[in-house]
Amino acid sequence: xxxxxxxxxxxxxxxxxxxxxxxxxxxxxxxxxxxxxxxxxxxxxxxxxxxxxxxxxxxxxxxxxxxxxxxxxxxxxxxxxxxxxxxxxxxxxxxxxxxxxxxxxxxxxxxxxxxxxxxxxxxxxxxxxxxxxxxxxxxxxxxxxxxxxxxxxxxxxxxxxxxxxxxxxxxxxxxxxxxxxxxxxxxxxxxxxxxxxxxxxxxxxxxxxxxxxxxxxxxxxxxxxxxxxxxxxxxxxxxxxxxxxxxxxxxxxxxxxxxxxxxxxxxxxxxxxxxxxxxxxxxxxxxxxxxxxxxxxxxxxxxxxxxxxxxxxxxxxxxxxxxxxxxxxxxxxxx
Ligand SMILES: C[S@@+](CC[C@H](N)C(=O)[O-])C[C@H]1O[C@@H](n2cnc3c(N)ncnc32)[C@H](O)[C@@H]1O
Numbered sequence: 001x002x003x004x005x006x007x008x009x010x011x012x013x014x015x016x017x018x019x020x021x022x023x024x025x026x027x028x029x030x031x032x033x034x035x036x037x038x039x040x041x042x043x044x045x046x047x048x049x050x051x052x053x054x055x056x057x058x059x060x061x062x063x064x065x066x067x068x069x070x071x072x073x074x075x076x077x078x079x080x081x082x083x084x085x086x087x088x089x090x091x092x093x094x095x096x097x098x099x100x101x102x103x104x105x106x107x108x109x110x111x112x113x114x115x116x117x118x119x120x121x122x123x124x125x126x127x128x129x130x131x132x133x134x135x136x137x138x139x140x141x142x143x144x145x146x147x148x149x150x151x152x153x154x155x156x157x158x159x160x161x162x163x164x165x166x167x168x169x170x171x172x173x174x175x176x177x178x179x180x181x182x183x184x185x186x187x188x189x190x191x192x193x194x195x196x197x198x199x200x201x202x203x204x205x206x207x208x209x210x211x212x213x214x215x216x217x218x219x220x221x222x223x224x225x226x227x228x229x230x231x232x233x234x235x236x237x238x239x240x241x242x243x244x245x246x247x248x249x250x251x252x253x254x255x256x257x258x259x260x261x262x263x264x265x266x267x268x269x270x271x272x273x274x275x276x277x278x279x280x281x282x283x284x285x286x287x288x289x290x291x292x293x294x295x296x297x298x299x300x301x302x303x304x305x306x307x308x309x310x311x312x313x314x315x316x317x318x319x320x321x322x323x324x325x326x327x328x329x330x331x332x333x334x335x
Contacts, residue, residue: 007072007102008033010126010133018098021069026085027076034058041065045224048245062224062243068092075103075112080152080166082112087149090120093138104131119143155229162200163232165225169199169263177322178261181295182206184316184324191256194218194285196246196278201230201239203259208236218251220244247277251285258282258292264300276305283309283330292327 010016011033018037025034028042030052042060044050053060071089075082082103089099101116103109109132116122116134120143126133152166164171170178182203190213195204198219208217218240221227227243242249260282262275279302282292292310296302298321306313306327313327 005031005033006126006128006131006133007031007100008036009128011036013126015124015126015133016098016100016135018070019096023070023072024065024068024089024092025072025074026064026089027074028053028058028060028072029074030056030058041068047222047224047243048247051245051248064088064092066092067094068097069094070098070100072100072102075101075107075109076167077107078167079108079111080149082108083115083149084151084153084166086112086116087142087146088153090138090142090146091150095138095140097138099136099138101134102131104129106130109134119146153225155225155232162202162205163229164200165229168223168226168229171200174202175199175261177295177297178203180317180319180322181259181261181293181324182210184326185293189214189257192216192218192254193257193259194220194251194255194282196220196249196258196260196282197222197263198227198230199223199261200226201233203261204230204239205234207259208234208238214238216240218242218255220246220249222246246281247274249281249285253285253287255285256287256290258286258290260292261295264297272300272302275300275302279305279327280309282327286330288332289329292325292330294325294327295322296325297321298323 022039023037024041026043028044042053042058043064044053044060045062050060071092073085073089113134120136123135123137155163155165158164158172160174189207189211193214198204198221204217204219216238219230220242222245224243227241231241260278262278264275310327311329313325316324316326
């Protein structure tokens, strides 16, 4: 059952009654429940989900609007980001506006409910499918403690001095897997490069600062908040920033090298297939003499797809947690 199906059931059961006016859905997922609302703005900064919402014909924006008559917050995995979304949602509402928070136990919905109960009156809670839907009516100003939660999604410097915000991959520090990959690239990088799933930009930042023969470095990243941070983290005219779904990226045979620390989750589940799609995409966009530099968690099975897509490949380093791989010359059928 999807997160929004719980919402559908809660609406059908008559638990939820929204005032007239526009409904904003933060971290919206493409689910038929959104078709219930006449005036809806879905907010989604992750490009594949943004595209799916657009395909459904839903108005969608990557930016959080400043007002709404009702707001639905769909929880994700980051506590800081979840609380920030609830804070922004509450601040957006007029007195009498309705706030709905929906999420799984694994998203921390139960601790959020406990926290909210201490701060504001809750109208109701509906439990279903390992999760909960909570709703409340705004009355009075947003309490200071809740207002302060919003800062978690404002970019700030992490312990390594790079701009990041809660919710993005390895927000607190440089990812050790990416560090390992950069340390293994001893041959000079040159020409046109791409960074698939660039996050807040560390791999490209390092490559650009260590390899002067790089002409351009395209950072392709699906999470808008992360690519916006990458823009702040990299001050180099050779960098090109693209908010895009890698699996839809077209750049056939254009690149001399690709750097990649691929995502290993699709929505909630660990899913090596997404990483395999990134490897296939790398083979497609590299020129016939191009090289892919990849790092992955050791247990993820990428070897067969590397055999299928590259003339040769080798492990550069293997640790107890990670493997780094260099793959050369994509096979012709992939280009
Ligand atoms: C393992 S992280 C690596 C981030 C960064 N390269 C680093 O080393 O810190 C993978 C990144 O891929 C992004 N991502 C996930 N799915 C994507 C997709 N379909 N297209 C583009 N980027 C995606 C995630 O948002 C995340 O930032």
